[in-house]
Amino acid sequence: MEYDAYIQTCPTRMVLDRLADKWAVLVLGRLDDKPVRFNQLKREIDGISQKVLSQVLKKLERDGLVSRKVFATVPVTVEYAITPLGRTLSATVDALRRWAEDNIETVLAAQQKYDRAAE
Amino acid sequence: MEYDAYIQTCPTRMVLDRLADKWAVLVLGRLDDKPVRFNQLKREIDGISQKVLSQVLKKLERDGLVSRKVFATVPVTVEYAITPLGRTLSATVDALRRWAEDNIETVLAAQQKYDRAAE
DNA sequence: ACTGGCGGTTTCCAGGAGGAAACCATGTCA
DNA sequence: TGACATGGTTTCCTCCTGGAAACCGCCAGT
Numbered sequence: 001m002e003y004d005a006y007i008q009t010c011p012t013r014m015v016l017d018r019l020a021d022k023w024a025v026l027v028l029g030r031l032d033d034k035p036v037r038f039n040q041l042k043r044e045i046d047g048i049s050q051k052v053l054s055q056v057l058k059k060l061e062r063d064g065l066v067s068r069k070v071f072a073t074v075p076v077t078v079e080y081a082i083t084p085l086g087r088t089l090s091a092t093v094d095a096l097r098r099w100a101e102d103n104i105e106t107v108l109a110a111q112q113k114y115d116r117a118a119e
Numbered sequence: 120m121e122y123d124a125y126i127q128t129c130p131t132r133m134v135l136d137r138l139a140d141k142w143a144v145l146v147l148g149r150l151d152d153k154p155v156r157f158n159q160l161k162r163e164i165d166g167i168s169q170k171v172l173s174q175v176l177k178k179l180e181r182d183g184l185v186s187r188k189v190f191a192t193v194p195v196t197v198e199y200a201i202t203p204l205g206r207t208l209s210a211t212v213d214a215l216r217r218w219a220e221d222n223i224e225t226v227l228a229a230q231q232k233y234d235r236a237a238e
Numbered sequence: 239a240c241t242g243g244c245g246g247t248t249t250c251c252a253g254g255a256g257g258a259a260a261c262c263a264t265g266t267c268a
Numbered sequence: 269t270g271a272c273a274t275g276g277t278t279t280c281c282t283c284c285t286g287g288a289a290a291c292c293g294c295c296a297g298t
Contacts, residue, residue: 003220006145008166015226016219017141022132025139026125038245047127049287054246064229074295075244085225092214099208100135101122106204107134110183157275168257173276193265194274 018063023048023056025093028082031066032090035081065089137182142167142175144212147201150185151209154200184208 005012018024026045030036036044042053057080060066065086071077082090124131137143145164149155155163161172176199179185184205190196201209 003223005216005219006149006163006165011227012216012219012223013141013166015223016144016216019215019219020139020141020144022136022139025135030125039243042245044125046125047132050246051248051288052286055286062230062233063226064233065226070245073244076246076294078245085222085229088222089218092211092218095211096138096215097124097131097135099211100124100131100138103204103207104122104131104134107182107184108130110204111181114181114183158273161275169276170258170278171256174256189275192274195264195276197275 015063018059019089019093021056023052024060025097027053027056027060028065028086028090028093029097031080031082031086032094035069035079038078038080041080060086134182137178138208138212140175142171143179144216146172146175146179147184147205147209147212148216150199150201150205151213154188154198157197157199160199179205 003012004010005016007013023045026048027041030041030044038053038057041057042048042050045053057066057068061068061080065083067081067083069079069081071079122131123129124135126132142164145167146160149160149163157172157176160176161167161169164172167175176185176187180187180199184202186200186202188198188200190198
């Protein structure tokens with residue numbers, strides 16, 4: 001019953017490693033609004049490769065954060081949706097993305113100051 | 120003024136990539152309570168190597184999230200502390216770690232179910 | 239007949255991440 | 269004199285990540 005991400009062997013560490021991932025944050029952020037199809041996700045998440053997207057989705061599905069639904073249309077439609085468990089997380093990962101967007105200018109300024117001081 | 124982490128070239132993407140990192144989350148979580156010295160951090164964050172810890176700290180310092188203070192003791196003491204900017208972020212990254220600790224059992228159960236279904 | 243979209247998997251390959259361990263200066267204690 | 273601690277840097281080496289591109293079946297439109 002003692003879970004602590006600061007202990008190397010704790011399974012929490014593995015989960016944290018999966019969530020603390022740029023792509024996972026972006027995927028969960030997109031799915032939070034509504035279910036999205038594979039290629040739609042690929043188009044919306046600029047710069048992600050097909051392989052990485054399918055890997056991330058598979059891992060998120062395995063962790064129970066995302067569900068996969070196949071429609072027998074033609075061509076086959078596959079829709080990814082956030083699960084109730086994933087929804088308990090989405091606010092947090094979204095806050096991370098929003099922090100980055102809100103504070104990017106401050107961070108860039110800090111970087112420039114740091115780089116100037118190093119010269 | 121249009122920052123969007125979903126665009127590949129947006130600087131937000133780089134910041135997100137830095138924050139969405141297992142080690143950064145753990146370091147910021149430790150510094151949130153109080154300033155900590157280098158070797159103390161190394162001891163508390165089980166499994167991190169000296170090299171990686173110093174790299175993470177340097178990047179966080181460059182981004183203005185962590186400050187470094189050197190004391191002329193013997194041997195030299197170096198204390199890392201969270202900055203006001205870092206403090207605006209710490210609640211979020213801490214929430215991520217806490218989510219992992221709180222939901223690990225649900226995630227592990229989902230993984231087992233997924234793996235059984237795949238056989 | 240051929241192109242294109244969907245939703246992938248697989249292969250190849252280059253580059254980076256990260257662990258281990260050596261090395262550094264300094265000083266202190268035994 | 270030699271081991272130990274502090275706070276690193278640097279080198280070496282290996283494993284993994286992740287991008288590019290080919291390939292897959294299926295069908296619709298031109």
